[in-house]
Amino acid sequence: MLSIIPTIEDKAIPKPKFSGLSRGTRILRGLSLYIPATVMVLLVLVAIFANLAWLGLPDVGISPYEPNKGHMRDRLLPPAFMEDGKSDYLLGTDRLGRDVLSRVIYGARISLSVSLLVILITAFIGTLLGITAGYIGGRVDGLIMRVVDVALSFPGLILALLLATIIGPGYVTVVVALSVLGWAGYARMVRGESLRIRQSDFVAQARVNGASTLRIMFKHVFPNVLNSLIVIMTLMVGAMILAESMLSYLGIGISAPTPSWGSMVADGRNELDRAWWIAAFPGIAIGLVVMSGNFLGDWIRDKMDPRLRQL
Amino acid sequence: MTRFIIIRLLQAIIAILGIMVLVFFLVRAAGDPMELLKNPNMTEEQFELLKARLGLDKSYAEQFWVYIGDLAQGDLGTSLLKQRPIVDMIGESLPNTLKLTIPSFVIGMTLAVFLGMMAATRRDTFWDQGVKFVAVLGQALPGFWVAIMAMLVLSVYWKLLPVAGMDTPAHYVLPVGTMIFFMLPGMMRLVRSCMLDVLDSEYIKLARIKGLPERTVIWKHAFRNALITPLTTLGLLIPQLVLGAVITETIFNWPGMGRMIVESTFARDFTVVQAITILTAVLVLGVNLLVDISYAYVDPQIRFQRS
Numbered sequence: 001m002l003s004i005i006p007t008i009e010d011k012a013i014p015k016p017k018f019s020g021l022s023r024g025t026r027i028l029r030g031l032s033l034y035i036p037a038t039v040m041v042l043l044v045l046v047a048i049f050a051n052l053a054w055l056g057l058p059d060v061g062i063s064p065y066e067p068n069k070g071h072m073r074d075r076l077l078p079p080a081f082m083e084d085g086k087s088d089y090l091l092g093t094d095r096l097g098r099d100v101l102s103r104v105i106y107g108a109r110i111s112l113s114v115s116l117l118v119i120l121i122t123a124f125i126g127t128l129l130g131i132t133a134g135y136i137g138g139r140v141d142g143l144i145m146r147v148v149d150v151a152l153s154f155p156g157l158i159l160a161l162l163l164a165t166i167i168g169p170g171y172v173t174v175v176v177a178l179s180v181l182g183w184a185g186y187a188r189m190v191r192g193e194s195l196r197i198r199q200s201d202f203v204a205q206a207r208v209n210g211a212s213t214l215r216i217m218f219k220h221v222f223p224n225v226l227n228s229l230i231v232i233m234t235l236m237v238g239a240m241i242l243a244e245s246m247l248s249y250l251g252i253g254i255s256a257p258t259p260s261w262g263s264m265v266a267d268g269r270n271e272l273d274r275a276w277w278i279a280a281f282p283g284i285a286i287g288l289v290v291m292s293g294n295f296l297g298d299w300i301r302d303k304m305d306p307r308l309r310q311l
Numbered sequence: 312m313t314r315f316i317i318i319r320l321l322q323a324i325i326a327i328l329g330i331m332v333l334v335f336f337l338v339r340a341a342g343d344p345m346e347l348l349k350n351p352n353m354t355e356e357q358f359e360l361l362k363a364r365l366g367l368d369k370s371y372a373e374q375f376w377v378y379i380g381d382l383a384q385g386d387l388g389t390s391l392l393k394q395r396p397i398v399d400m401i402g403e404s405l406p407n408t409l410k411l412t413i414p415s416f417v418i419g420m421t422l423a424v425f426l427g428m429m430a431a432t433r434r435d436t437f438w439d440q441g442v443k444f445v446a447v448l449g450q451a452l453p454g455f456w457v458a459i460m461a462m463l464v465l466s467v468y469w470k471l472l473p474v475a476g477m478d479t480p481a482h483y484v485l486p487v488g489t490m491i492f493f494m495l496p497g498m499m500r501l502v503r504s505c506m507l508d509v510l511d512s513e514y515i516k517l518a519r520i521k522g523l524p525e526r527t528v529i530w531k532h533a534f535r536n537a538l539i540t541p542l543t544t545l546g547l548l549i550p551q552l553v554l555g556a557v558i559t560e561t562i563f564n565w566p567g568m569g570r571m572i573v574e575s576t577f578a579r580d581f582t583v584v585q586a587i588t589i590l591t592a593v594l595v596l597g598v599n600l601l602v603d604i605s606y607a608y609v610d611p612q613i614r615f616q617r618s
Contacts, residue, residue, distance in 0.1 A: 153546040155553035161576045165584040283456030291451035
């Protein structure tokens with residue numbers, strides 16, 4: 001039937017071009033992997049080697065100064081590339097004479113550790129509930145999915161503010177606030193996958209062989225969900241860093257002297273008319289890292305589980 | 312259909328009750344709320360008096376009944392800090408939030424639909440690349456930072472726009488722009504991908520084979536169908552809107568609900584934060600209910616399958 005219908009010129013959706021990618025396109029595609037990958041590797045290295053004291057090694061590191069040490073004579077100095085800048089402070093100093101570069105370097109630790117911790121917690125809870133909902137089904141599934149619906153549309157920020165009111169701002173508040181609703185996305189994806197896997201022959205086979213429900217869930221369903229799970233986890237790195245920065249910007253994150261990118265931007269807002277660099281550089285760091293995380297996540301998704309596109 | 316609506320309504324009410332219970336115990340599980348109010352200048356007597364006035368001297372069970380009863384009557388309680396009914400405080404700040412949210416929502420949605428459609432119908436052209444670029448930036452740059460940088464350039468250096476206040480239309484440009492920044496990228500991408508899906512369908516091919524003009528195919532046949540999915544995900548836009556409102560109001564000192572909840576958080580005024588949390592839950596569940604009903608109305612499959 002279809003073959004008699006004349007092929008029409010479909011302007012909206014051109015056929016994918018597999019051959020003849022121009023050299024420029026190929027280079028661009030390469031760059032869209034290598035640049036983000038480099039940024040992420042640098043982020044991890046910077047966070048680890050900001051200072052080696054925490055590893056029990058001598059008190060040296062790539063951070064030029066201590067992040068909280070104020071240099072009273074060098075307050076509000078512009079970055080080194082500007083007219084009045086000093087080469088001692090590459091990105092300038094803030095109101096208390098603290099080196100902006102050192103603070104950006106130490107801020108990487110907060111961003112990275114919060115996002116990794118939250119991703120591990122939420123992925124764990126989400127997978128557990130998702131597999132349960134998808135494999136057991138029925139009322140359990142209905143209940144879990146209703147909770148997921150609410151969690152996905154409830155503003156996490158309000159919850160974070162409620163938590164901050166009750167237990168006060170801090171590292172734990174941020175991690176809990178991001179985790180309480182964050183598992184829902186994983187649960188929805190894992191449930192969908194588990195529903196599909198439940199139908200497959202190897203699960204039926206396992207059931208015939210007398211495997212228990214728990215065994216099937218963890219030995220048969222879970223390994224088949226893992227690929228998609230890793231993809232979502234990498235895609236979440238950027239989102240979590242962004243979320244952490246918003247909470248720190250509002251002041252419910254890590255408390256005052258410890259540098260985090262979000263709270264640095266908040267500090268800089270008050271000095272906007274005379275020292276733009278205090279707010280500008282941490283924001284650039286957030287944007288660069290989040291964008292790299294997203295690009296890298298997209299790349300891993302295309303390699304490992306292209307079905308998740310358009311998610 | 313009626314049965315479907317009633318079931319959904321009941322589910323929503325149960326969910327709201329569940330959230331009320333959760334909030335009640337969360338506030339108390341983390342420690343005695345009175346600890347937050349302790350003040351070295353207060354005598355033992357004053358402290359007990361305050362405790363009694365807030366009803367915190369009663370048992371948890373009694374407190375819970377009072378709390379549920381008050382909420383059922385629309386009484387959200389009294390602010391610990393300002394000693395005013397929370398309903399009055401919301402009455403003052405909600406209109407300001409709406410003045411910010413409604414124009415942002417209307418402009419943002421129109422832009423998102425327009426740009427998403429342009430990108431989908433002119434695939435791989437300047438429009439499409441532009442939309443993708445904006446989406447990538449929008450999902451990576453922190454909104455609060457973009458707003459502050461816009462303020463730096465437009466207000467501090469060029470002195471084109473005022474920094475804070477809400478008297479003239481010029482005062483609205485930066486805050487509304489910031490709000491739009493929070494919701495545009497996601498919605499735009501969704502409209503684009505839904506439109507692409509629809510354009511790929513058989514009935515669009517048929518419409519083209521019939522020789523209908525491209526304009527009719529896109530606006531009469533494809534457009535309406537492409538909007539179903541974005542409409543049903545409006546509920547998922549609430550977190551973005553709330554986030555946008557809180558951040559925008561904090562940056563531009565806008566006297567709305569967002570700033571109110573942030574100020575109450577730092578004052579540890581838990582009755583206000585608790586009240587806003589519950590109101591948010593009602594808003595979220597209400598919108599989801601409306602979306603469910605309208606979806607069932609549009610798509611009979613849902614209606615029959617579930618009831």
